[in-house]
Amino acid sequence: MAKILDCTLRDGGYYTNWDFDKSLVNQYLESTNNLPIDYLEVGYRSIPMKGYLGKYFYCPIYELEDIRKRSLKKIVIILNEKDIRVEHIKDLLGPIVGLVDMVRIAIDPEYLGRALVLAEGVKKLGFEVGFNVMYMSKWKQYGDFIKELKNVDGIADYFYMVDSYGGxxxxxxxETMNLVRENTKCKLGFHGHNNLELALINSLTAISQGIDIIDATIWGMGRGAGNLKTELLLTALNSKEGLDVDFNALGTVVNSFDTLLKKYEWGTNLPYMISGSNSLPQKDVMDWVTTRFYSFNSIIQALQNQKAKVEDNERLPIFESTESIDEILIIGGGKTAVDHAEGVMEFILSNPNMTVIHASSKNASHYNTIPNKQVFCLVGNEGHRMEQVFDNFGNFEGICVLPPFPRKMGTYIPSTVREKCFELPSVEFTDKFKDSHTALALQTAIFLNSSKVFIVGYDGYQDVQLSQKERDLTEENETLFSLFNDNISPLTSLTPSVYKKLKFDSVYSYIYEK
Structure with missing residues (x-):
């Protein structure tokens, strides 16, 4: 029977930024003590990196000491070869000798030779060594990589085939197991991603072919589409091979991760399926799906561009404005733009020279009768949303603006408004979030040389319990508002909002005497 390595805390950290509640970790350790799991990979050991990365990205000594006391399993940490060199080994690994049993190394096939040097230093400290070699589906593209596998003998205890793309x-x-076996005597492992929902059958196939060790995670928690589910593997092996499984302990640990599953919603979806089947990186897809409000069509367009190795699929005329607009109103997708639509309409109609910019088309139907000049920002899924908002574009009098070429997410434009679409020459007021709805709306206001910018429908999220996506979007907008306020002109919200970087007035104070 193949050994089983559970790497929930390490791979699941891509969603939690490597922070896990201590009580959850303790429950995880207690439950896995009663399960037929051989190794627990609890995180990375890393040199200091920029930005916040949590406890299990660094695995401080005190935490490994506590884990060692609580767990009956062999403990594993992983090094990211692209960041770690031989000179780091003493400080990173010296203090944890006796606390950790195996050190795995995440390896790009292109740098196998460099990894071998690093692994020799790790091996001298007495650790078991695992090679997690990524991009399994592309190994044949790496020249002499396969022939170099003979050099792994005597250094690595396990050589892992990592299906990085899940395809x-x-x-x-x-085929790959046979190919590797022809070139090394090292024990083999398999780490399957679940983009195409093949992680289980691929792992069972590897086991039937005599694989020595298999990776899995609770609920399949892991980067992008996630991994083989530990509970699914154990259940299958219990049925197929008679593996003794304490299902009470298994149920307890699975239930303890329910809250994280509901919060982060990892697992496969159409973009992950496409990226997996075409061996495209999951990093971008994970960002697009979990932290940005892009539609599947936009994401798939971007993936198709990556596959075709093109930057974008269309250039547009440059948006230009020779006139200065005294006042601009930016309408967001928040509920207040609907709740106060009558008052906002009165405000707009009392200012016939005001230009209205729709950062989102979501609420545009409430304002489609105004005679003022209207600009629609086409980002992400907005082209498709416009088709839903405007049943008939026959009376569409606005213009559409898109981010500068090349657009990472590709370009989708409703055919009926194509002649009214333009791209901004640049986004200058910020170097962050340049392809967001808010950045596009604010940069359009800058190009229109407006002296005063009002905002409605940027409510923010009132609920204290924000999802990660909502929290990220809030921080993104606050950053953009702050940059605009500090460098361009004050932004005034005329409807209720929780954004702290906005100045506040009431739309009703502007129409009081009208």
């Missing part, structure tokens, strides 16, 4: 099939597993 291999059972026959690929068999």
């Amino acid at each position: 291999v099939y059972p026959e690929d597993v068999i």
Whole structure:
């Protein structure tokens, strides 16, 4: 029977930024003590990196000491080869000798030779060594990589085939195992991602072919589409191979991760399926799906551009304005733009020279009768949303603006408004979030040389319990508002909002005497 390595805390950290509640970790350790799992990979050991990364990205000594006391399993940490060199080994690994049993190394096939040097230093400290070699579906593209595998003998205890893109099939597993075995005597492991929901059958195939060790995570928690589910593997092996499983302990640990699953909603979806089947990186997809409000069509367009190795699929005329607009109103997608639409309409109609910019088309139907000049920002799924908002574009009098070329997410434009679409020449007031709805709306206001910018429908999120996506969007908008306020002109919200960087007035104070 193959050994089982559970790497929930390490791989799941891509969603939690490597922070886990201590009580959850303790429950995880207690439950896995009663399960037929051989190794627990609890996180990275890393040199200091920029930005915030949590406890299990660094695995401080006190935490490893506590884990060692609580767990009956072999403990594993992983090094990211691209960041770690031989000179780091003493400080990173010296203090944890006796606390950790195995050190795995995440390796780009292109740098196998460099990893071998690093692994020799790790091996001298007495650790088991695992090679997690990424991009399994592309190994044949790496020149002499396969021939170099003979150098792994005597250094690595386990050589892992990592299906980084989640796109291999059972026959690929068999072919690759045979290929590796022809070139090294090292024990083999398999780490399957679940983009195409093949992680289980690929892992069972590897086991049937005599694989020595298999990775899995609770609920499949892991980067992008996630991994083989530990509970699914154990259940299958219990049925197929008679593996003794304490299902009470298994149920307890699975239930303890329910809250995180509901919060982060990892797992496969259409963009992950496409990225997996075409061996495209999951990093961008994970960002687009979990932290940005892009539609599947936008994401798929971006993936198709990556596959075709093109920057974008269309250039547009440059948006230009020779006139200065005294006042601009930016309408967001928040509920207050609907709740106060009658008052906002009165405000707009009393200012016939005011230009209205729709950062989102979500609320545009409430303002489609105004005679004022209107600009629509096409970002992400806005082209498709406009088709839903405007049943008939026959009376569409606005213009559309898009981010500068090249657009990472590609370009979708409703055919009926194509002749009224332009791209901004640049986004200058910020170097962050340049392809967001808010950045596009604010930069358009700058190009229109407006002396005063009002905002409605930027409510923010009132609920204390924000999802990560909502929290990220709030921080993104606050950053953009702050940059605009500090460098361009004050932004005034005329409807209720929780954004702290906005100045506040009431739309009703502007129409009081009208």
